[in-house]
Amino acid sequence: MRITTWAEYGLICSLHLARRQDEGPVSGRDIALKEQLPPDYVEQILLRLRRADIVKSTRGARGGYALSRPATEISVRAIIAASELATFELHCISHPVAEERCSSAHDCSIRPVWVMLQQKIDEVLESVFLSDLLQDERTVRLQVGLPVPRTADDDRAHVRLPVLQS
Numbered sequence: 114m115r116i117t118t119w120a121e122y123g124l125i126c127s128l129h130l131a132r133r134q135d136e137g138p139v140s141g142r143d144i145a146l147k148e149q150l151p152p153d154y155v156e157q158i159l160l161r162l163r164r165a166d167i168v169k170s171t172r173g174a175r176g177g178y179a180l181s182r183p184a185t186e187i188s189v190r191a192i193i194a195a196s197e198l199a200t201f202e203l204h205c206i207s208h209p210v211a212e213e214r215c216s217s218a219h220d221c222s223i224r225p226v227w228v229m230l231q232q233k234i235d236e237v238l239e240s241v242f243l244s245d246l247l248q249d250e251r252t253v254r255l256q257v258g259l260p261v262p263r264t265a266d267d268d269r270a271h272v273r274l275p276v277l278q279s
Contacts, residue, residue, distance in 0.1 A: 116193075122150055123158050123196025124189065124246070130168060131184040131243050138170075138177030158196055165195030184247065190238035 129144050141159050145152040159178050162168040169181040180187065237257075245256055254261050 119197035184244035
């Protein structure tokens with residue numbers, strides 16, 4: 114699996130809107146400026162997110178984009194699927210080695226592995242919500258079950274002075 118620019122920017126834009134949820138709509142240009150993203154990309158991604166009912170748009174002088182529902186109800190999978198139109202591309206379907214070999218009528222022992230991998234990836238992405246990403250990296254690492262890397266401060270806290278080692 115490869116996370117595309119579309120998916121990454123979609124998450125960044127959605128997270129920006131989640132952080133501003135109580136401040137009202139924000140323009141795509143403002144999101145692009147504050148997040149240092151290409152404005153044209155941002156507008157296209159926001160259109161995709163709007164079509165998927167992740168964001169809503171308001172016209173007018175005070176218009177712009179806002180989340181269409183609470184961040185606790187928007188999964189990372191939904192954002193990625195809306196942004197890049199898929200979460201995992203089954204290469205044997207999108208780019209078959211050979212039509213006959215990769216057709217569903219052909220017995221392929223590899224295909225079940227890709228299908229299982231797609232399901233596992235979707236399960237993980239469906240279990241993480243936009244609201245989870247509002248936390249700091251350490252907290253998110255713990256939530257998703259990743260170890261938290263040690264920092265220089267952690268190492269200094271455990272160093273004993275030579276005088277105290279006896």
